[in-house]
Amino acid sequence: MRELPLLExxxxxxxxxxxxxxxxxxxxxxxxxxxxxxPQGWGEFxxxxxxxxDESARWLACAIETAWEPxxxxxxxxxxxxxxxxxxxxxxxxxxxxRSRGSVREVKIKVAEKGQSLADDVARVRAVRRAAPDAVLxxxxxxxxxxxxxxxxxxxxAEFEPAYVEQPVADIEGLARLREAADKEGLRVxxxxxxxxxxxxxxxxxxxxxxxxxxxxxxxxxxGPRNALDIIENAGLPAVVSSALETSVGMYSGLALAxxxxxxxxxxxxxxxxxxxxxxxxxxLIPEDGCLPVRRVSPDPGRLDEFRADGGRRDxxxxxxxxxxxxxxxRGERSxxxxxx
Ligand SMILES: O=C(O)CCC(=O)C1=CC=C[C@@H](O)[C@@H]1C(=O)O
Ligand SMILES: [Mg+2]
Numbered sequence: 001m002r003e004l005p006l007l008e009x010x011x012x013x014x015x016x017x018x019x020x021x022x023x024x025x026x027x028x029x030x031x032x033x034x035x036x037x038x039p040q041g042w043g044e045f046x047x048x049x050x051x052x053x054d055e056s057a058r059w060l061a062c063a064i065e066t067a068w069e070p071x072x073x074x075x076x077x078x079x080x081x082x083x084x085x086x087x088x089x090x091x092x093x094x095x096x097x098x099r100s101r102g103s104v105r106e107v108k109i110k111v112a113e114k115g116q117s118l119a120d121d122v123a124r125v126r127a128v129r130r131a132a133p134d135a136v137l138x139x140x141x142x143x144x145x146x147x148x149x150x151x152x153x154x155x156x157x158a159e160f161e162p163a164y165v166e167q168p169v170a171d172i173e174g175l176a177r178l179r180e181a182a183d184k185e186g187l188r189v190x191x192x193x194x195x196x197x198x199x200x201x202x203x204x205x206x207x208x209x210x211x212x213x214x215x216x217x218x219x220x221x222x223x224g225p226r227n228a229l230d231i232i233e234n235a236g237l238p239a240v241v242s243s244a245l246e247t248s249v250g251m252y253s254g255l256a257l258a259x260x261x262x263x264x265x266x267x268x269x270x271x272x273x274x275x276x277x278x279x280x281x282x283x284x285l286i287p288e289d290g291c292l293p294v295r296r297v298s299p300d301p302g303r304l305d306e307f308r309a310d311g312g313r314r315d316x317x318x319x320x321x322x323x324x325x326x327x328x329x330x331r332g333e334r335s336x337x338x339x340x341x
Contacts (some may be wrong), residue, residue, distance in 0.1 A: 004335040005038065005068055007325050014321060015299075016314045017307040019247055022277040023096060025086045025110075026142070031245055032309060034317045035227065038067030041296045044250025045321065046220065055199070056320060057327035058223040059244075061254050065224035071256035072225055079241075079258045080289045082106035082138065082267040084275065087113035087120075088315050089093040090127035096133050098275040102289035106136040106163070106267035111153065112144030118153055125160055136267070138163045143170030143195055150178050154189045163266060164190040166216055172196045175211040192216050192240065196233070207235035214238040216269070219253035220246070242269030247276065248284040248297040255285075259294045278307060 015035045021028060026048075033046035083100045085093065087110040087168035097104055107128050111121040121139070128137060138161050147151055150168040157165065168191060169178055179191050189274050193212035196268040197203045198226030215232070217239050222228040232239040241258040243251060254270045271287040273279055280299035285292050309317070329335060 004064060004325070004328060004333050006335055007322060010036045010064070010321060010325065011318065014318065015250050015278065015304055015309040016309045016317045017247070017304065017320055018313065019106035019279065019307050020277040021275050022099075022340055023086050023088060023089075023092070023275055025272075025275055028245065030316070031247065032313065033247060033250060035249060035280075035299065035304075036063055036099040036320055037042040040067055040070060041252075042249050042298060043067030043253070044220075044246050045324070046244065046246055046250060047320075047324075053323045053327050055221070057324040057331070059220045059323040060094075060321070061227070061328060061333075062222075063182070063250075066250075066253045066256070070085070072229060072257070072260040074294060075262065076259050076264070077294045079294060080105065080264070080267045080290055081287045081292050082108045082269055083287065084269060084272050085124065085128055086275070087111070087116060088124065089120075091122045093124065093127040094333065097128070100271060100287045100290075102184065104287075105290035106137050106138065107132055108138045108140055108166070108269055110142070110299045111139045111157075112141035113148075114144070118149070118156055121153065122156055122282040125157065129160060130253075136163050138166065138266075140166035140194070140272075141168045143167045145169055147174060147178060147181070151181055151185075154178075154182055154187050155185075158187055158189055162189055164214060168190040168195065170195070172200070172206055172209055172211045175206070176209050178209065179213075180333050187274045190214065196243070197235075198222055198267060200277040203231050204234055207237050212237065214266070216239060216240050216242050217257070218242050218244045220244040220250070225253055225257040225260065229260060232261065238263065238265050240266045240268060240270040243272045245272050246274070247280045247299075248273045249280050249299050251285050252296045255294045256291060278303070280304060280307065
């Protein structure tokens, strides 16, 4: 980043919102976020509530980049996306898929949810196959299996010919070991790394250790689109851009990243605005025929009021903003009045 805006500039424009989801996703039922406004438009600072200041600082760098700096040069203006299927029962699958408009070309299905079994996963995947017979399927275990469970799951899921399984086990060495074991069995299921890229101090370790066939990249946890582009280039692996469950306003950082990528081999996980029961705009980024347009979204003032979080939640987010800002300064980012008009 060139220069950070002053903390006061961020605080002056900050609006804290809490938007309900229409289906529980990774334990979240309300998505909280702090929006800031810079010379380029709005940015969304929305680390999940349990994240500490070091991790959150990268999300703030992304919000600032999005609001204060022009997007990296775009190579496309429409992004193919996957529908995202939370760990719901099979009976809810048609309803969730129905929230995307038109045909759905790819579906990413959550598996390995705490308290559920492999049979639950297979039933959900089968229901998706039934509802979208021609769609490419992929699964995301969020590191929820151990080695033995993951191998068993890959065997059970192979019949659906997944494009990949995301983060089947939690750690990088485990991913490498699983790939080797799957290969020995002749299981042709590619492995993607997500948490092993965005939560590691060294996002390139996965690539160095040959622990994944591809990487999942998210603009916010990786410190913004430009940093994410550098990581992808240095990793030398195919990349899938995915959301961090932003509102349609924050989704722009992921769209800008996906638009700038030299190669885009898979649908991106940027269709998650359809998991929100409300959004900050009347024209949300809902996929149509498996694609999203690359466009910035400004919040509607009425909707900002509708979803505004006040009192204790606002105080909590303002403190988080300041803590994360201090971390960015401590990392050597310079503050100035960048972009001050
Ligand atoms: O990739 C997608 O289809 C949607 C985004 C998505 O799955 C996620 C968004 C935010 C937090 C993560 O737990 C989750 C993921 O693990 O990829
Ligand atoms: Mg994931």
